[in-house]
Amino acid sequence: MHRAYYSKIERGEKNVTLATLERVANGLEKTMSELLAEAGL
Numbered sequence: 001m002h003r004a005y006y007s008k009i010e011r012g013e014k015n016v017t018l019a020t021l022e023r024v025a026n027g028l029e030k031t032m033s034e035l036l037a038e039a040g041l
Helices: 003-010 018-027 032-038
Strands: none
Touching: 003 018, 018 032
């Protein structure tokens, strides 16, 4: 995925699908649960 897409996600300008969230988590070597917990969700 492109850096600009990540930036839009971080700024809340883009909604993500579960599939995208899983790709991000895999790229960070984390689980989706860990990402959500770190985000306070």
